Every structure is written in structure tokens, then in C-alpha cells.
Amino acid sequence: MLLAAVDYYRPDSVAEAVTALVDNPGGRVLAGGQSLISILKLRAATVDLLVDVSRLEEIRSITALDDGSVRIGAGVTYDEMAHSPELMAAMPAVASIAAHTVDPQVRNRGTFGGNLCHNDPINNFPPLAVALDATMHATGPDGDREVDAAEFFTGYFSNALDRAEVLTSVTLPALNGREIGYQEIEIGEAAARAVAVVAAGNGTITEARVVLGCLAIPARRQAVEEALTGAATTLDSVAEATSGAGDGIDPLSDPDASSEYRQAMASVVAKRAVMEALGGQHE
Template identity: 35%
Template sequence: MYPSRFGYESPRALDEAIELLTRGQGEAKILAGGQSLIPMLKLRFASPEMLVDINNLPGLSHLTVDPDGSLRVGALCRHSQLERAAALAGPFPTIAAAAPLVADPIVRNRGTLVGSICHADPQGDWAAVAIALGASVVAQGPSGRRRIPVADFVSGPFQNVLAYDEVAVEVVFPAAAGTAAGGYLKLERRVGDFATAGVAVGLERSGSVVTRAGMALTGVGGATIDASGAAQALVGGELTADRIARAAEGAAAAAKPRSDHRGSAAYKRHIVHTFVTRILTRVADDVERAA
């Protein structure tokens, strides 16, 4: 399979990339890891006039924890970098849980977290993680930088709110106030398949009391589903079986799955319920053990 013909530029500076996008008037597309874009070009689902390859831009491969504890993930930080970053497990357990589950090991060597969020596939893992953790995309355009919460950034299936002349330069995950907890679980038929269903949970706790809860669902709707409303059942108290059950029921109700070759809608809803219960029960067990 060959992509249709396109022009190709590999700028060496961010300004140059933005200039190319501006000139492209919406017909230019950024190429980062390419693990979603190149298959789409080959299938001719996408046929941009111009590809702006940002792989040679300096200063975008970072995976940095700022002094305030927030995590910045650059546009060229590959999934495999996140997977190998053992230090993430403490402050960002949801990210540490998701990184090894993205696609397959070979794809993880090329694909990027920022690109995955921009691609906004309803079955993508990172958008759910980012929404559960309250992360933001930093976009740079001709007139400067702006920060967009990922919950607002993903505007629909394969759609985001970036202007055509903007580059998503990094995603920022805020530091947890108190102790971070949470997890990510995904069901896939085999490694690398699209998710049948996935659940991301991001919690902050003070002692055994949950102070913030975010939750988002992968693969059970036309876009990544923000189920943080259901997670509110957890805030202000301990992770009791009753609260966990309410959050799981809320998440299952928030899911909008469709029956397909991966399973029936009822089955996928059941998976969501099970995964929320499983993640929260594990956290509750950890809290109990730590106490």
C-alpha cells in the first residue's frame, strides 16, 4: 500500500514548522511518531498535501518532572520512554500502568503520547489517562502558546481543537496534592489490537481519604468518555465497598458502547464496571497495607 503523493518538509526549528503549517492553510499535517498517521496515509483515509515531520525539531523529547511536581511530556517523547521511566510509578501510577499497554513494544518505540492525544482515537489509551489526571495540552502557534485541558482538547472522534497553524508541543500532567493513586486497565483481544474497553482512574488522597478523583473510559463511545462525574462518589471519604460500587455503576452508566466484533454493548459495560472495581479495590488494599 502506498500513500497518495504529498510534499514533505522536515524543519529544524519550531518556528519553521509553524510557518509551514501556516502556509499550508489546513492542508499540512504534522508527522511525529507516525504510528497512526502512516497507516491512515497508506489506507488513504488521510491525504494531506504536505507532511511537516517534526522528528528533527530539538527540545521536544523531554519527559521532565518540574520543581512543583508536574510532569511535562514533550511531543517527541515515545511511549517506550514512558514505559521505562520507573520513577513515574510513585507520583503518576496511572501513567505507569498505561504505558506498557499502549499498542505493542515495537510501535511504542516510535509512537508518542502527545501524538496519540492529538489523534484522538476513541480507542486510544492516553487521552483517557490525561483526562482522568486533569492534564493539559500546550499548543504553540504564530501568536504564542496556550494551554488547553485535554477534556476540552478532544472534541470528537479523531478531532481536536488545535488550529491548523498550531503545534502541540507538550502535555502537562499536574502534580497530585497529597498521595497519588490510581491505575489503568485495558481489555484487548491480542497485543496491539484496539481496545475492547479501557478504564483510567486518577486519585489523590490524604491518608485514607480521597481528595480528588478523575476517571475516563477508552473504546466505549464515539470519543474518549470523561467519567469524572461518576468518580465524584469517591471524593471526601475512604474507599469503602459502597463508594467503589457507586463509582463503578456510574462509570458503566456513563459508557456508550456499541455492539461489534469485539463484544456486545452489555459486555463492554460489564468490563467497565469490573475494571473500575478492580482498580479501586487495589488502591483500597494498598491504602490498608500502608496504614
């Protein structure tokens, strides 16, 4: 289906984008358009004005900070993340996830900020942002504000931004010796996904964050994290600690996978993600 007629505006600054959104209640931010344009073509949403932020230089850079954290502009594409020397040096796993997101066409247009704001359960980056304890930076009519990643995702295709706010960048805190594991079961786009951020020494896990994706809101698994902390870095020990990863989650059923299957796979991807972070074998 063709896109219905819609007004288009390309602002020269984030401030101009916010003003346009305030002045047009039917306005919506357009970034890479890899999700929004499909939604508009399907008539699943109605928009009067697209405010295109994709070329705003002020949201298109990646900065590695002295404390080891990395600030990624919301308008940075996956391809730019995949090839960023700063990101590859500080957090190679994040660059690698970007490098393996979908296909070259989507990687050249899709943006880090658009991926997070859209919060499609298949999207790669929402569980990563929660696992890394990222900070989201937004600008709106009332100025700038920060939102913790844990508070940012509010449901399927929803986030905590007000309608006239623009996500400008995301800070990923320093890893400080922790390693990232990222595992998914690819049926359709993804049936189950887990991100683990783990520190270990002398054969023992000293710190772990485990977050499941493919859900309405990325789910941190605190009971699993507690079971992992102090556990041995062996496959058996990690398998036991992650065995309850799917407890209490409520994934959707769709033609790719049933809710029951997704729930059963939660412990599998959680175990694999932790083992990947530890640099060990998954099976």
C-alpha cells in the same frame, strides 16, 4: 496498499513547522507515523505535505518540576516515557502505561503527543490526560496557548487544535499523594478502559476522578466520583459506588465488541481502576 506520493519536510524548529503548515493548507504534522501513515496508505485522508516534528529536540524532553508536576514533550516516544527516570520517580503508573502500550515497534516510534492528537478511541493516553487534569501546550501562527485536557478531545480522531497548530508538550499536575489506577478489557486493542486518580486515608476515599476511555471523548464520571468520595476503601463499597459508571455513555460497536458490551464493562473497569489506585484486590 502503498503510500501515495506526498511531499515531506523536516523543520528545524516548531516555528518552522508552524510556518510550513500555514503556507501549505494540505500540510499535516507527522510524528511517529504509527497511525497517520496507515491512514494515508488506506486513502482515508489526503495530505499534500507531511511536516515531520518527530526529531525536534525542543519537544522531546521530559521535565519533572519542583511542584511535583511533570512536563512531557509531545515528541517523546512511549519507550522514552517507559524508561524516563523523572517520570518513573514522579508518576510510575504513567511510565508503566507507556511501557505496556502495544509492542516494541510502536513504542519506539509512537509519540505521547501523536497519541493524544490522534484521539483514536483505542488510544491509551486520552483518558489518562483527562483523569490527571493535564494541560496541553500548543504553538500556532498566533503564538502559544494552553488547552485543558477536558477541552482538548472533541470527537473520534479529533482535537481542539487548529490545523496549523503543533502540540508541543503536556503538563501532568502533581499527584500530591493521589494514586493512579488504569484498567482495560483487552478484546482487539481495547473494548473498555478506565483511569482513576484517587486519594484515601484511614480507610476512606477522600478524592476521586474517574474517566472512561474507548469513547469519542473521554468521559469523566462525576456521579461516580461523588459516590466514591467518603466511601470506604473496600471492594464492596467501591463496586457499589462505580456501578453506574456506564450510565449514559454511547460506545461504538465494532467487530471487537458491541456497544452494549462496552457499556456493561464500564462499571467493571471503573471498579478495577479505583481498586488498583487504592492498592487493593480487584475482585
